[in-house]
Amino acid sequence: MKKKIIYEGKAKKIFSSAKPNELIQHFKDDATAFNNKKKSIIPGKGIINNFISELLMTKLSELNIPNHFIKRINMREQIIYKLDIIPIEVVIRNVSSGSIVKRLGIDEGKVLSKPLVEFFYKKDELDDPLISDEHILNFGWATEHELEEIISLSLRINDFLSGYFMSINVRLIDFKLEFGRMWKNDELIIMLADEISPDNCRLWDTNTNKKLDKDRFRHNLGDEDVGYKEIAFRLGVLSEKEFKKVLKNEI
Ligand SMILES: Nc1ncnc2c1ncn2[C@@H]1O[C@H](COP(=O)(O)OP(=O)(O)OP(=O)(O)O)[C@@H](O)[C@H]1O
Ligand SMILES: [Mg+2]
Known part of the structure; x- marks a missing residue:
C-alpha cells in the first residue's frame, strides 16, 4: 500500500x-x-x-x-x-526560561518552587496563546476527567525525564507535550502524542548551563x-x- x-x-x-x-x-x-x-x-x-x-x-x-x-x-x-489530537500544548516548567521570563518579567534560571504546568491553545494563526484550565473546560477542548489525566501524566513524565536527563548530566528546564484520545477496549483513553526531543525540551548542561536544545537556533547562539x-x-x-x-x- x-x-x-x-x-x-x-x-x-x-x-x-x-x-x-x-x-x-x-x-x-x-x-x-x-x-x-x-x-x-x-x-x-x-x-x-x-x-x-x-x-x-x-x-x-x-x-x-x-x-x-x-x-x-x-x-x-x-x-x-x-x-484525535487535543488542541492544547502542555508546557511543564522546572526552571524559568523562554516565554515565562518575558511574560512575567522574572529572571532566567530561577528554580521554581514546584513544577509549573501551563496550557497554550494550539492555533498557529493566534500564535498559540496562553490559556487556563477554565478555557479548556468552557470551550470543551477536554473534559474535567481528561484534563486531570493530562496533568497527572505530564507530572509523571516530568519526574521520569528530569531523572533520566540528570543521569547524563543534563538539566530538564522545561518541555512541551501534546496529548490525544484513542479507543482501547471500549474505553476512550488519553495518550501522549507528538515527540520528545531537543526541539521541544530546554536542556542545559548540569556543570556549565550550556544550552543543548533548540534555543541555540532560536537565539543565534552558534553551533x-x-x-x-x-x-x-x-x-x-x-x-x-x-x-x-x-x-x-x-x-
Ligand atoms: N499520534 C498522532 N496522531 C495524530 N496526529 C498527531 C499524532 N502525533 C502528533 N500529531 C500531529 O502531527 C503534527 C506533527 O507535525 P509538526 O510537529 O511538524 O506540526 P507543527 O508544525 O508543530 O504544527 P502543529 O501546530 O499542528 O503542531 C502536529 O500537528 C501534531 O499535533
Ligand atoms: Mg509540532
Missing part, C-alpha cells in the same frame, strides 16, 4: 500507513522558531529526534505511561497510533546542531560515527 501524506507540519510530516488506526511520523531537518518567523535547516536533526523520541517514548511505555509510539521503521520515520548531537550521543541512541555515516549515505 502506498503511503499518502496527510499533514505537513513545521518539523514533521504525517503519512497514512497500511493500518487505519496507525500513522507514519516522518522527522524533517527543518528548524523553525517564533511560530515560523525564523527558519533554517539543521542537517540530521530529524534523524536525531526520531531516535531520541523512540528511546524516551519506549521508556515511558515501560512505566505504563500510554503514548503513541509503536515502532521506528527507518532513520527518519516511526509508526504511531493515530490519535545550532551541537545540542541535538550532544544529547543523542550522551543518551547513546547514536554514536558520532554512525551519525556521520547515515548523513553521508543520505546525500
